[in-house]
Structure formats: structure tokens, C-alpha cells
Amino acid sequence: MILLLRSFLVPAGSVLLAFLTGGILLFLSGSHPVEAYIALFQGAFGDLSSISRTLEKATPLIMNGLAIAFALKAGLFNIGAQGQFLFGAFAAAVAGFYVQAIPSVFHIPLAIFAGMTAGGIYGLVQGALKAFSGAHEVITGIMCNYIAINMTDYLVNHPFRDRSPGNIVARTPQILDTSRFPDVAGIPLGFIAAIIAAILVWWIVRYAVFGFEIRVVGSGINAARYSGVRIRSVLMGTMLISGALAGLGGAVETQGVVHRFQPGFNTGLGFEGITIALLGRVHPLGIIPAAILIGAMKAGAGMMQFSAGVENEIIDVIQALILFFVTADVILQKMLPGIKWAEGERLSLSTGWGGNS
Template sequence: MVNKEASAKAVAWTVEALFFALTIALALLAGALIMAAAGVSPWQAYQLIWQGAAGSAGSIKETLVKATPLLFTGLSYSFAYRCGLFNIGAEGQLYLGAMTGAMAALLLPPLPMLVHLPLALLCGFIGGALWGGIVGALKVGRGASEIINTIMLNYAAIYLISYVVTSPLKEAGGSLPQSAALPASAILPQLFGSRLHYGFFLAIATAIVLYWLLNRTTWGYEIRSAGLNRRAAEVMGFPVKRNMLLVMMVSGGLAGLGGYVEIAGIQHRLMQNFSPGFGYDGIAVALLGGAHPIGNIGSALLFGGMRSGANAMQRVTGASTSLVYVIQAIMIMMMLCNRYWLGGYKKALVARLTRGLRKTGAAGANARLNLTE
């Protein structure tokens, strides 16, 4: 029985991987057609994107840098999605986390790095969690749509940070809308003489912890049950409303943590409009990664690599980096088609292949029995 279940899972994973690879290949093909229509050589463009993303040690480091905030915001969306919630507010939560983390870094008295940096990271998480908790409380208490509320709070957060860096936290004597430089004790150390910092490894560790939490704990089972069928989870006696509130807080906290990681690892100060849309792009990362914590790692690396490679393509060919965003959009649309339109075909294919394996296994067992007789 165990062997049959293992075989069925292996077949399902194989089919899913093949369809995923086919989806990426078709998206790249569509992107090549668009490049050709724009007068850009697809072969040269893809070569340059690859070289800019993974053609050298420096390119790989830059890819990891660009993937770090995308992984945090992708995990934020994925965690809420597993509970049946749609957190479109990672952008605002990212800003709030950056602000509260920067406040802890700038306003606390001098502390050793082993104390100051974790405190600033924790404050970043708390800032995002509080912003996400507002949405969770409205959802649980009043039944308000989390989609509408998160979108509105995005704007509130962005303009709040714009006010903060032009008045209370503005750098003394400075003319730009930014805070003073963060103290060295609250900055994430950089690695290998590059922009790569320890925040990337923190993001990987967070993804692993989330996978363990969702798949190896009772609370994770309750979360996934509510995501699959909220009414059934309530009938089973799970505290669905409490879990929804907590999930929105943790989801917001993940984005907030990513916000402080970005400014502590790259900008080293809180700046107006420091995010080019990490929160919104995190939704794409989550969709491409199947809203799975480990899958998000791969999709964040893919998107980070494409962004890093887009810069190299623009420098050599003069083509706009918008072409890369077009390819990303096509990938998302193809992935949605793969997920919702081809789901029945994939299930039928898995069932057919599984039956074939069982028949083959039974025939082999009978042959071995005849030989022994």
C-alpha cells in the first residue's frame, strides 16, 4: 500500500514538473515572438539575460539580491492564500516594516549588533504584522473584503512613509526625502565584497520554516483545512476566525520583515518610494511557485534572474527592460491556464499512468511467482 501511494505521488510530481517546464518553455517562446516583433534578436536577448543573471559570480550574486525581497513578499501572499485569504497588501506591509525597523535602528540607544540587529528585524516584522492585523480584524469582525482593504492600506502606508522621511525621520541637514543612515549595528553584513547580504539566507530559512509549519504542525493543518473548505473546518471545531486573524498578521509580518531586510541590506536608510513594487511582484512569485514556500524560492530566483539579466540586455541592445516584464506576465498567464484549465487533463494523465504502473508491477510479481514455482 505504501509503495502504491509513493508511486502515485511520484507520478503526480513528474507530471506537474513536465507541465511546469512546458509552461515556461511556451512563455519563453511567446516572449521571443514579441522580441522579434520589437526588432530585437530573441537569441541575443536571451543570451544576454542569461549572462546577466547567471553568467558570472557577480551576476549570480546580483540575482540573489534581487530575489530576496521578492521571496519575502511571495511567502507573505502564499501563507495567507493557504488559509483562503488574498493578501494584496504586501507592498504596504513592506513599507510599514521598513519604517518600524528603521525607527528601532535609529531611535534605540547604541547597542551591540547581536542585540540591535535582531531587535530591528523583529520591529520590522511587528510593523508589517500590525498593518496586516488591521485587515484581519476587519475580515473577522465585520466580514470586510481583505482584497479591498489591503489595496487601500497600501496607499496609506506609502504616503505615511513619504511623510515620515520628509519630517520626523528626515536626515538632519539633508535635502532628500530620506532618513539618516542606519547605524552599523543595525545593518545586515554584506558578503564577498558585493551587494549580497545575509538577508537572502534569512529569506531561505523563512521559507523552510513556513513549509515545516504548514505541513508538520497542528496549526498548519488547521490553516490548510480552512483554506480548502472553511465551513468544514468550522464543523471540525477549528478556530477558523482566530486563525484568519493570526494568519493575516503573520503574512503581514513576513512582508514587513522583507521591507527592513531590503533597507538594512541595500539602501542602509529609509527612503521615499524605495520599493519598485516588490509587494505586487510577490504575488506573481507566489502564483508561479504554486503558493508553496519551497516553490517560491525557485520562482523568486527566476524573477530575480530575469530582472538582473534585463539590465544587461538593455545595456547591450538598447531594448527596454519592459520586455522582461512582458515575459513575466506571459508566464503568469500560462501558469494560471496550467493550474485551472489543464487541471482535469493532468489528473486524468496521472490516473492513467498510475494504473499502468500497477499493472506492470502486478505482471512482474506474477512472473517472479511462476519462476519460483
Template structure:
């Protein structure tokens, strides 16, 4: 494309412009004329919110650019799943269904702290979804992210708590590095078992997850604060915390991690020999082997890198969100990440937008339960429906056949 840079610059300008009213809405709780603009502009974090919103919109722009016509299918699937979810809601509690959906769909943008929760959640979801996309692209059904998150958080937390006397930058980098490394090593176990013994990676990772959670619990019980009622470690020292960008929220500089991770995985997948081997294996493993690709290396590389990303997500949750080691770092983040990766068709550049989309529902769910007294599990039902509707290839061809028949009759 000749005008690539021009289109890019136009996109950025457009995103910045569209992000402005969005930011005002979040900061001033709605746009009510000029006053709200003034109110929002007074806020100290206006610039950061604006920048992050611009990134959010760019992510969606990127998604549309990458996905092309498929975008309609993604949107259609999500809309259909939401519709079915709404019907279920209507059956369950007819009086509250409308309120519930309004709360679900507008909730995350209604206050600054809710918006911040959305962004926080999307960061961890992006990291884990990238980890999933990396292995699913090679048709490896590795579900080990959950365990890697727990152990990544544990390693980061231990470094944060027990390594003393380091300056901030060093301490933080060490803690993050430890989390990523432990995630990678934990990911290596099923990788080696699969690559060299042919042991089923799905089962192996499903067994490794509870083991990791138990190791986490074992260590936590020994370092928890004895006098406090809840099971959690002490808060980490200042030097090991991710800097928070917006006061009174948990939005940290990890926004950049998600951005960099998405670009790095994209580069790895599309611009390197390893990425070529990965895609070849996913397309047809036998053919790839026949073509001289060493599948063992691809398996080990993909699953180890996926472990690294999940470990990083654990690091982020410990150092950026909880600022200590809580009883449970994650509850089922992996399955939610599968939805995001699936909707993005394992395309790393499309992952952030889908993580944002799915996080939006995730954050809206408790708001809905709170405001309309409707179970937040509705969102997980919608999640399952998205998987079923989106992966049912036959559903699409059924629809296309109808359309073809209609077109034939019309002619």
C-alpha cells in the same frame, strides 16, 4: 522512505559538486580551463559563493522533489511565456531580439556583482512570496505586502537611526524585531476587518498600501538629510547593519533568513494544527467551518504572520540592501511574489526555487535593456503571461483532451 537520509546526503553532495563550476564561472567570468579555477580559488569569497550556489541548487532540487511531475508543467509554462515574449520582442525590434534574449538569459551569471544582485533580489522575493503563499493557501486574496514592506523598513530604520549606545547584536535584533512587529500589526488591520466584519481583504489591503507609503513618505520628509539632493535618510550606524558576506556586493547573512523562513512556514503549514486549519479553509471554507474550525482565528493568524514576513522583507531591504531609508523601498514586489507563489503552488519548500527563477528574469531585464536597448518591461509582459498560462486550468484539459483523443485513435 527508507533511504531518506541517504538521498538527502546524495543531494547535498551533488549540489556542492554542481555548484563548483557555477561559482568558478561567476567569479572568473567564465570557465576557461584550469586558470579560471585557480583564479576563482584565489578570491577571498570563494567559499561563500560556493556555499550559496550549493543552496541555490538545493532549492531547485527541493522544488523538483516537492513538485514531482508538475515540474514539467511549471517549466513548460515558463518556457512558453518566454517564447511568446520572444515573439513580441521579434516584432518590436527584429534586429536586436537575439542579443536581448542572450543578455536576459545569461546576464545574471556574467559577473559577480550581477550574480550578487540576483541572490539579493531572490531573498526579498522569497520572503514576500512566502507571505503570499501563507494567505493564498487559505484562499485569502490579501495584497497588503507592499504596505507592510514599507512600514517594516520604516520601523527598522527608525530603530537603527535613533536608538543609540547598544552593542551590535542587540541593536540589529531590535531593528529587525521592530520591522517584523510593525509588519504584523499592519497586517492585523485587514485581518480583523475580514475576520470579524467580513470586509473584503483584497480591497482593504489595496487601500492600506498607499496609506502606508504615505506614512513612510511623511516620516522620511522629516528625517531626510536636508542638504543632500536626493530624498533619503542618513546611512545607518554600523551596529544596525546586516553583516555583508562578500566584499563589494550586498549579499548579507539574510540568505539564512530566507532558508529559515521557508522551513518555518513549511513546518507551520504541514505539521501544526494551525496549518491543518489553514489548508482546510483553503480547500473548502464552509466544510472547514462545519468541521469545527474557527475561521476567524485562521484568518487573523495567517494574515498577521504574512504581515510579519513582509515586514521582515522590509527590514532586510533597509538594513541589508540600502543601509538607509530610500525614497521608495519597493516597487511592485508584491505582484512579482504572486508569480513565485503561484508557480510554487503555495508550497513553502518550492517557493525559494521559484523566487530564484523569477529573480533571475528580474535581474536579467535591466541588463537586457542596457546591452540590447530593449525595454525591460518585456519581462513584466512575460510575468503576466506566466500567470495567465499557468492558472488557465482549461488550457491543460484542452491539451489533455487532445492527447486522450489521439491515444484513443491510435488504439
């Protein structure tokens, strides 16, 4: 019971504190905080269409958060999720407009599969580099992100450019209707897919043999070596799955929201995955509420800017503050002295970062 209370109170209190601090900032800069927050809330949950937009924004965040969190379980910092996401989005777009005259029952999974494969292979390359040459995944990941930006930019400029008359933008043609996501009872299909993915990842990490091996590798490379885990396969497998998750995020974004691939349309989503994974305390199921929260803020930001005249970037400030208060739960514990706090586990990710080679 205490544990449940704690796991609910800390995030809620953190969000409240972050919004309060953000409000002070808004007040100091001459805006009306209450007005701004009401607009933000209305933009995020005001009516059905804004709720659906919130879920839409949350979907790629869930996928990228899962990708980062999954790799972190093996002590890998998959900063290359951005590039895997881009390739996933691109591959899904190609499958979406290239393959014609098949019913959507096959077309939708086909495009998803294309995106997952593209992202997964790109992740696997980085995993193989790590496993066989020891190249640090942070370096290869960052470099691979830039390579992916250049590569997709080339692909949409030349071989896969939208050649319809009047188009001057470098982008692919629109994907066919058969590959677009429908809404299921008002909820975007992509969101449902993301929830299923989160549950699957949770299951793999917690119960599958492979998940156990990942956690062993994550807790220390020597322990893993002595207990007979094939480290190379685990590293590569982890990056394959992590990349596939990021690629799935890209596919969902293409099929559910953008409906084509256009460079620069979804930059930064991979990096936001890091924030989401950390906010969700690297727990596959914790990522879902974290992503919905940030998704809601992104969905409402437009309304807030429009009706309260507040710059969009306050969202980033509040995000940073939430992350701060969630992690520094000591502050909350001091503010709520009446509650007995369970001896919680301290979240520690960076220990696996260096020694893993």
C-alpha cells in the same frame, strides 16, 4: 518518479515556451532576441557579483510571495502585503539608525524584529477588521496600501527626515553599519533568512496545529465552524503572520540593499508577491525557485537594456507568459504527448475568495 518528472518538466517547459514567445515579440519589434537573452543571462548569472544581485532581487520576492501564499492557505487574499512591506521596511530603518552603540549580533535581529512587528501589526489590523466586522480583506487591503504610502511619506518628511546638510530628498538617514546584513560566504544574509522563512512556513502549514486550522478555514468556513475551529483567531493569526512575513521582506530590503527608507524606492514589490506566489503554485518551497527566476530577470534587465537596447518591460511580458504556460499546463501536455501525466491536482485559489465571510 512521474510526479517528479512532471513537477520539473512543466516549469522548465513553460519558461522555455515563454522565452520563445517573448523572442518572437522581440524579433517582430526589430531587436535581436538571442543577443538580448545572452545579455539578460550575463546580467543575472555572468559573474559572482551579478549572481549575488540576483539573490538580492529574489529575497524580497520570496518574502512577499510567502506572505501572499500563507494567507491564501486560509482563503484570504492579502493584497495589502504592499503596505505591510512598506511599514516593515520603514520600521527596520528606524531601528537601524535610532538604536546606537550595540553590537551587530543584537542590532541585526532587533531591526528585523522591528520590521516584522510593524508589518505584522498592520496585517493584524486588516485581519481584525475581517474577523469582527466582516469587511472584505481585498477592500481594506487596497485602502491600507494607500494609507501606508501616505503615512510613511509623512514620517520621512517630518519626524524621521534625514537632516544632514545638503540633503533635499525626503528619506531617513542611513542605517548604522551594525544593523547592515553581511554576506555569508558570498551569499547575502537576507537570502539565507528568506530560505529559512520559507522552510518554517512550509513546516507550519504542513505539520503545526495552527497550520491545520488554517487549511480547514481555507477549505470552507462552515466546515471549520462545525469542527470547532475558532475562526476569528485563525483569521487574525493568519493575517498577523502574513503581515510579519511581508514586513520581514521590507526589513531585509532595508538592511540588505537600500540601507535607508526612501519612499518610492521599492513600490510594486508587494504586488509582485502575488505573481511569485502563483508561479510557485502557492507552495512555500515552490516560491523559492519562482522568486529566483524572476529575481534573475530583474537583475539582468539592466544589462539587457544597456547592451542590446531592449526595453525593460519585455521582462513583464515574459513573466506573464511564464505564469500563463505554468498554469495552462494542458498546452504542454499536448506538445509532449509521449509522457504519461499523473492525474495532477488542479490549482484552485479563487474558490475561497468569496464565500469566506
